[in-house]
Amino acid sequence: MHNHNVLNVIIVAALLFFLPGGTQRASAGTFTDCANMTEIPTAECNTLVALYNRATGPSWKDRTNWLATDSPGDWFGVTVAGGHVTGIDLNHNRLIGSIPPDLGNLANLQTLDLRINQLYGSIPPQLGSLASLQNLNLSGNGLIGSIPTQLGSLANLQNLILSGNPISGGIPAQLGNLTDLQVLSLGGTWLDGSIPPELGNLTNLRTLYLENSRLSGGIPLELASLANLQSLDLGYNQLFGSIPPELGSLANLQELNLLHDYLTGSIPPELGSLANLQNLVLEGNSLTGIIPPELGSLANLQTLDLFNNYLSGNIPPQLGSLTKLQGLLLNWNKLSGSIPPQLGSLTKLQSLLLNWNKLSGSIPPELGNLANLQTLDLQDNQLSGSIPLSFTGLTHLTSFITSLTFLCEPHDVAFQTWKSTVREWNSPGLCYAITGRVKQGANPLAGVTISDGGIHIATTGADGTYTLADLPPQGDYIPPLTYTLTPSLTGSVFTPPMRTVTITNANVSGENFYVANNFAYMPLILQQ
Numbered sequence: 001m002h003n004h005n006v007l008n009v010i011i012v013a014a015l016l017f018f019l020p021g022g023t024q025r026a027s028a029g030t031f032t033d034c035a036n037m038t039e040i041p042t043a044e045c046n047t048l049v050a051l052y053n054r055a056t057g058p059s060w061k062d063r064t065n066w067l068a069t070d071s072p073g074d075w076f077g078v079t080v081a082g083g084h085v086t087g088i089d090l091n092h093n094r095l096i097g098s099i100p101p102d103l104g105n106l107a108n109l110q111t112l113d114l115r116i117n118q119l120y121g122s123i124p125p126q127l128g129s130l131a132s133l134q135n136l137n138l139s140g141n142g143l144i145g146s147i148p149t150q151l152g153s154l155a156n157l158q159n160l161i162l163s164g165n166p167i168s169g170g171i172p173a174q175l176g177n178l179t180d181l182q183v184l185s186l187g188g189t190w191l192d193g194s195i196p197p198e199l200g201n202l203t204n205l206r207t208l209y210l211e212n213s214r215l216s217g218g219i220p221l222e223l224a225s226l227a228n229l230q231s232l233d234l235g236y237n238q239l240f241g242s243i244p245p246e247l248g249s250l251a252n253l254q255e256l257n258l259l260h261d262y263l264t265g266s267i268p269p270e271l272g273s274l275a276n277l278q279n280l281v282l283e284g285n286s287l288t289g290i291i292p293p294e295l296g297s298l299a300n301l302q303t304l305d306l307f308n309n310y311l312s313g314n315i316p317p318q319l320g321s322l323t324k325l326q327g328l329l330l331n332w333n334k335l336s337g338s339i340p341p342q343l344g345s346l347t348k349l350q351s352l353l354l355n356w357n358k359l360s361g362s363i364p365p366e367l368g369n370l371a372n373l374q375t376l377d378l379q380d381n382q383l384s385g386s387i388p389l390s391f392t393g394l395t396h397l398t399s400f401i402t403s404l405t406f407l408c409e410p411h412d413v414a415f416q417t418w419k420s421t422v423r424e425w426n427s428p429g430l431c432y433a434i435t436g437r438v439k440q441g442a443n444p445l446a447g448v449t450i451s452d453g454g455i456h457i458a459t460t461g462a463d464g465t466y467t468l469a470d471l472p473p474q475g476d477y478i479p480p481l482t483y484t485l486t487p488s489l490t491g492s493v494f495t496p497p498m499r500t501v502t503i504t505n506a507n508v509s510g511e512n513f514y515v516a517n518n519f520a521y522m523p524l525i526l527q528q
Contacts, residue, residue: 028071039071044085047102048072051088055095055119062093084108091115091137099138104129115161116140123167125150133157139185140164147186152177161185163209168192171210176201187211187233195234197222205229211257212236219258224249235259235281243282245270253277259305260284267306269294276300283307283329291330293318301325307353308332315354317342324348331355331377339383341366348372355379355401360455363407365390373397379426380404384455386431386470392418399424406455408432408472428472432503436511437464438487438494445489445515452483473503487513 034045049067057063064076073080079087085106095117103112104126110133119141127136128150134157143165151160152174158181168190175184176198182205191213199208200222206229215237223232224246231254232247239261247256248270254277263285271280272294279302280295287309295304296318302325311333319328320342328346331353339359343352344366352373360382367376368390374397384406391397392414400422408431409415419425437460438448444464451457458466471483483501487494495516501508 028065028069028074031067031070037070037072039073040080040083040085043105045072047100047105048075048078048085048088050100050102054100055090055097055117059096060090060093079111082108086132087111089113090117093117095119097121099124099127099143101126103127106130108132111135113137114141119143121145123148123151123162127151128153130154131156135159137161138165143167145169147172147175147191149174151175154178155180157181159183163187163189166190170194171196171199171215173198175199178202179204181205183207183209185209186213189213191215194218195220195223195239199223200225203227207231209233210237215239217241219244219247219263221246223247226250227252229253230276231255231257233257235261237261239263241265243268243271243287247271248273250274251276254300255279257281258285263287266290267292267295267311271295272297274298279303279305281305282309285309287311289313291316291319291335295319296321298322299324303327303329305329306333310334312336314338315340315343315359319343320345322346326372327351329353331357333357335359337361339364339367343367344369346370350396351375353377354381357381359383362386363388367391368393370394371396375399377401378405378407382455383407384470386410387415387427389415391415394418395421397422400426402427406472408470430473430505431470432473432505433471433507434468434483434485434501434503434511435507435509436466436485436499436513438466438513438515439464440492440515445492448487448489448492448494448513450485450487450513452485456483471503473505485511489515 034042034049037045052066057066062076065074072078077088077090078085086108087110089111091113095114098121099119101124109130115137122145123143125148128148133154139161144167146169147167149172152172157178160181163185170191170193173196176196181202184205187209194217195215197220205226208229211233218241219239221244229250230252235257242265243263245268248268253274256277259281266289267287269292272292277298278300283305290313291311293316296316301322304325307329314337315335317340320340325346326348328349335357338361341364344364349370350372355377362385365388368388373394379401387407387409389410389412403426407427408429409427410431438445446460446462448460449457450466456468458468460466484498485501486498493516494513499511501511
């Protein structure tokens with residue numbers, strides 16, 4: 001009985017193999033011409049042949065079975081279903097030539113992917129007849145001319161990707177009719193013109209990529225209607241005006257890239273409502289005002305890039321709440337005040353760029369908690385004092401730049417050993433001190449202020465001594481090698497009135513001052 005059942009299974013499998021519609025299609029015959037084609041209509045076959053001829057088929061990287069078999073479903077990159085061509089995917093396949101208008105005859109085509117080839121000429125307006133098309137990707141070619149307005153008729157289109165072509169002529173307002181569209185990518189083109197407000201009708205859109213497309217004008221308020229938008233990239237254009245606060249309503253937004261435009265005004269605090277935002281890039285604009293503390297609410301933020309603007313005020317301590325942050329770029333602004341110790345909570349941070357601002361005070365030792373930090377640039381600020389010993393915990397640091405500051409390095413052996421592990425190190429040098437005493441007659445004088453004319457100030461104690469500590473011996477323009485010390489106390493005149501002190505890799509002591517009680521000891525000014 002067991003052998004009988006096995007025999008039945010074999011017979012059924014054999015029937016399925018040979019019967020029409022079985023699991024194995026009969027091997028294809030040799031292609032002669034489209035008139036003898038049975039798998040797809042003759043017109044569709046002619047269209048494929050036209051594509052092969054117009055795009056230099058013999059030079060393709062892969063042309064398996066093209067014009068060789070009478071079964072186009074076996075031709076490389078062609079999908080056939082229900083007796084019709086439904087897909088053409090020849091990306092990265094060395095197509096050279098133009099796109100035949102005949103492609104508009106493929107009424108059942110759902111995917112046309114010809115990206116990263118060497119196609120030139122214009123985009124045929126006949127593609128607007130492909131009523132079933134869902135995916136159109138022509139990116140990375142040499143296509144010129146304008147985007148056909150007829151593409152606005154592709155009611156089922158979900159992905160329109162034309163980026164990386166020198167197409168021009170602006171963005172057709174008709175694209176706002178593609179209400180099923182999820183991806184619109186036109187970056188890296190020569191579009192010119194403004195962003196049509198009609199794009200605000202694309203309520204299913206998830207990605208809007210218009211970077212580097214020579215666009216001008218303002219950011220349309222209508223883009224705030226794109227409730228499903230996850231990525232908005234308008235960088236490297238000539239957009240001007242302010243950032244619409246209404247963009248703060250894009251609850252699903254993960255990427256907001258407005259870098260290198262001509263945007264002005266302040267950063268809208270409403271952007272702090274973008275709870276899903278991962279990357280906020282506003283670098284290279286002319287933004288002014290403060291960094292909104294509300295940005296500290298962006299719990300999923302990984303990159304905050306505000307580089308090269310005109311932002312002022314303090315660094316908000318609220319940024320210390322961005323525990324997923326990996327890159328914090330606040331350089332080339334006009335920020336002042338001290339570095340918030342709260343930044344020490346950003347344990348995933350890899351890059352901290354605060355250079356070319358007006359920050360003052362010392363480095364918070366809490367920054368030594370940034371265990372994943374690789375780059376720290378504090379160049380050209382008014383920061384002073386010793387680099388914290390806690391920095392020895394920054395075991396992944398490869399670049400540390402403090403030139404054009406008043407910072408200096410501790411002599412600590414463990415610190416100097418750690419320093420040798422940092423590949424790029426740039427600082428004014430080791431820390432040294434200048435000490436002295438102020439007397440009135442034989443008695444020490446307390447309360448005298450000793451200043452170097454910059455940020456270093458000390459006050460004499462009860463024994464009349466003072467110490468200007470944590471001074472670098474030299475610097476890259478700031479500070480200079482020489483310190484000019486000047487004492488001051490209301491009602492007192494000192495001799496000498498100032499001292500010029502040069503630190504040469506050693507502490508300097510004995511820089512004393514005296515109160516000149518008897519003005520006869522002061523140099524006389526001769527009357528002319």
